[in-house]
Amino acid sequence: MNEYLEIIRQKGLPEVGKTVRSRAHGTLWRVMEKREVWQNVEPEEKSGDPHMVPAVYLTYWRQQEGVRPGVGRMLGYLYTLYDNTFEANWERVD
Numbered sequence: 001m002n003e004y005l006e007i008i009r010q011k012g013l014p015e016v017g018k019t020v021r022s023r024a025h026g027t028l029w030r031v032m033e034k035r036e037v038w039q040n041v042e043p044e045e046k047s048g049d050p051h052m053v054p055a056v057y058l059t060y061w062r063q064q065e066g067v068r069p070g071v072g073r074m075l076g077y078l079y080t081l082y083d084n085t086f087e088a089n090w091e092r093v094d
Helices: 003-011 085-089
Strands: 019-022 028-041 051-062 074-079 090-092
Touching: 003 051, 028 074, 074 085, 085 090
Parallel strands: none
Antiparallel strands: 019 028, 019 090, 028 051, 051 074
């Protein structure tokens, strides 16, 4: 399976256009962009060689009454198979 699709499946990442809620603040955010990228990780102890792993970059736009999509606050985060940041910080709304 494609490594990027595996990240999306295992982490339960939302598709573009879907809405998520911030667990910390309760605010609603819409996923505006999804990119397949590479994330630098710590060098291996034995070899000391740096390496990269596949990651999915999501851009979020904060939804507010009377504000057009894409105008206002935006955030972007990287997700890999080796972290749990999506589950810890976001919950899917739709």
